[in-house]
Amino acid sequence: MYAIVNIAGTQFKVTKDQQLYAPKMQGEAGASVEFDQVLLADDNGTVSIGAPTIAGAKVSGKILDHVKGDKVIVFKKKRRKGYKKKNGHRQQFTKILIENITI
Template sequence: MYAIVEIAGQQFKVEKDQKVYVNRLQTEEGKEVSFDNVLLLGDGDNVTVGAPAIDGAQVGAKVLKHLKGDKVIVFKKKRRKGYRVKNGHRQALSEIVIESIVASGAKPAKKAAPKKEAPKVEAKKAAPKKSSKGDDLKKVEGIGPKIAETLAEAGITTFAQLAKTDAAKISEIIAGVRGNHVTDTWPKQAELAAEGKWDELKKWQDELDGGKA
């Protein structure tokens, strides 16, 4: 039996005991996770297509480990404009193994998850109102206006807050911003800015390339 299921915004064709690399999941390593947005089920000549999902169908998996994908370099240039930007990006991934494919009778426990996320959405919307006196995060090499706005929506409005945020977490927050962004040096840059070490920060930024060391 195989299934086509949506996991972390992407669709995968999976079978039992198959290992799959998906966008980073919030589930801890070694924990089990289930996905009920099953779009298609195939068992020999029998194929069931959802509208759009199949009621009661579920794919169970186990998170093996969290990792980063291969580095991708994106270079942009505008002729006769003196515009050259080079960025690197490593996608945050999770390796999972498919443990079961259930055609019907799955418990709809996953529906409780979106309700837990609702308060976080409200908190994000409230954050920009408090960020009117925040720091100019665009002073960090690699951060532009759109990324600064996205960080503010997530409640990160000061250099001190950015310095305490893990680079992998920052990548998750700005995942929806177009382009490939290297966040590895952002917390350290923000730490120097928060401490007022502008000369040291400027000297280091001269050695960076789009935020990449």
Template sequence: MYAIVDIAGQQFKVEKDQFVFVHRLQGAEGASIEFDNVLLVDNNGQITVGAPTVAGSSVSAKILSHLKGDKVIVFKKKRRKGYKKKNGHRQSFTKIQIENIKF
């Protein structure tokens, strides 16, 4: 059984007991969170597609930790003009574990 769910503006294919890294979510570590924007559910070959979401279905997860991703370097340059700009960014993520898919 799997589901396609909208979490923080992104769509993820999730299954039970799966670990997922999503954009930073509000909530303390160890807290449970529930997502109602389920777009598709596959229940052992029986596929239910929402319009736009599947009514009455939800995905529950547990927040494991908040962390930062790898550093991404942003480098801009205009040749022969003496212009160089170097900037770095680290995206904040939340690691969650899918506990249950209600259908």
């Protein structure tokens, strides 16, 4: 059984007991969350497609932690002008454990 869920504007294919990194969300570690924007669900070959979402379908999970992603280096340069600028960025993520999918 799997479902395609919209979490914070990003679509994820989730299954039960799966861990995923979603864009940072409100809530502290250990808090439970529910996602009701289920776009598609598959239950052992029976596919349900929403228009745009499936009514009554929910995916529940638990926030495990708030983490930072890998560092991305941003480097800008203009040749022969002496202009160089180097910046780094680490994106904030929320680690989520999917506990249950109900259709």
